[in-house]
Amino acid sequence: MSVLVVTGASAGIGAATALLAAERGWDVAISYKANAAGAEKVAAGVRAAGRRALAMRADAANEAETVAFFARVDAELGSLDGLVNNAGITGPAHRIDDVTGAMLTELFAINITGTFLATREAIKRMAKDRGGKGGVIVNVSSRAAEIGGGGTWVHYAASKGAVDSATIGAARELAPRGIRVNAVAPGPIETEIHAKAGVGDRLAQLAAVVPMGRAGTVDEVARAILFLLSEESSYITGAVLPIGGGR
Numbered sequence: 299m300s301v302l303v304v305t306g307a308s309a310g311i312g313a314a315t316a317l318l319a320a321e322r323g324w325d326v327a328i329s330y331k332a333n334a335a336g337a338e339k340v341a342a343g344v345r346a347a348g349r350r351a352l353a354m355r356a357d358a359a360n361e362a363e364t365v366a367f368f369a370r371v372d373a374e375l376g377s378l379d380g381l382v383n384n385a386g387i388t389g390p391a392h393r394i395d396d397v398t399g400a401m402l403t404e405l406f407a408i409n410i411t412g413t414f415l416a417t418r419e420a421i422k423r424m425a426k427d428r429g430g431k432g433g434v435i436v437n438v439s440s441r442a443a444e445i446g447g448g449g450t451w452v453h454y455a456a457s458k459g460a461v462d463s464a465t466i467g468a469a470r471e472l473a474p475r476g477i478r479v480n481a482v483a484p485g486p487i488e489t490e491i492h493a494k495a496g497v498g499d500r501l502a503q504l505a506a507v508v509p510m511g512r513a514g515t516v517d518e519v520a521r522a523i524l525f526l527l528s529e530e531s532s533y534i535t536g537a538v539l540p541i542g543g544g545r
């Protein structure tokens with residue numbers, strides 16, 4: 299029996315990942331910030347697949363809430379085997395001229411601090427030199443990290459560039475301790491994240507510059523995450539896998 303944490307899994311890529319993980323035999327704990335109904339629906343889906351589920355409100359950017367979430371996973375699901383750092387926001391679309399300090403603080407707190415805090419909690423439980431049995435971590439980055447987001451998302455792209463650096467560094471730090479760390483870097487994927495940023499029509503525009511001519515689906519990202527969580531990728535660590543239809 300394997301236990302997986304997926305952060306920010308009340309909707310979108312995180313929800314699809316939690317549901318596919320349950321189909322593949324994982325018990326799944328999900329965190330969310332505001333969408334309790336979405337999180338409970340995902341937990342019900344995990345249970346319908348015959349696995350155990352836990353949904354808890356825990357802001358990825360909040361250290362105390364993250365610590366409490368992992369403690370509850372220990373108590374209710376048992377020893378941890380995997381973590382997907384999925385919780386993330388883009389912030390509103392802006393040129394750099396219009397970026398505010400408050401926006402940057404919130405963005406980096408969720409996308410970077412959140413990834414570090416959850417990774418730290420997972421290491422405490424999974425690292426072999428801390429009494430764990432090893433494990434696997436998958437970070438959700440973005441193709442924006444390489445493309446740069448000029449004109450709309452430089453702030454977001456920079457936060458995901460930091461996720462890539464953290465992935466590579468953590469992979470090297472944790473390989474001798476029994477933990478693999480990889481990232482997926484999705485291109486435009488059909489979720490609500492674009493509308494939340496005030497650019498709901500952006501997917502159609504982006505699809506035009508994707509060589510495959512379309513946006514991706516949450517299931518296409520979830521399948522790649524499940525590959526990186528599985529023994530099928532047993533010699534892969536420190537990789538950032540583009541899922542961008544060729545872009």
Ligand code: NAD
Pocket residue numbers: 305306307308309310311312329330331332333356357358359384385386387388408438439440441483484485486487488489490491492494
């Ligand atoms: P979404 O807005 O549909 O879902 C985001 C999820 O994160 C939600 O479940 C939300 O509740 C959660 N979340 C947000 N802030 C949180 C916080 N502070 N604490 C806990 N949970 C929080 O977006 P999505 O498209 O599914 O995005 C998931 C991840 O994929 C993000 O890291 C995003 O940057 C990344 N991504 C998305 C795309 C895309 O085109 N959709 C492309 C590249 C990368």
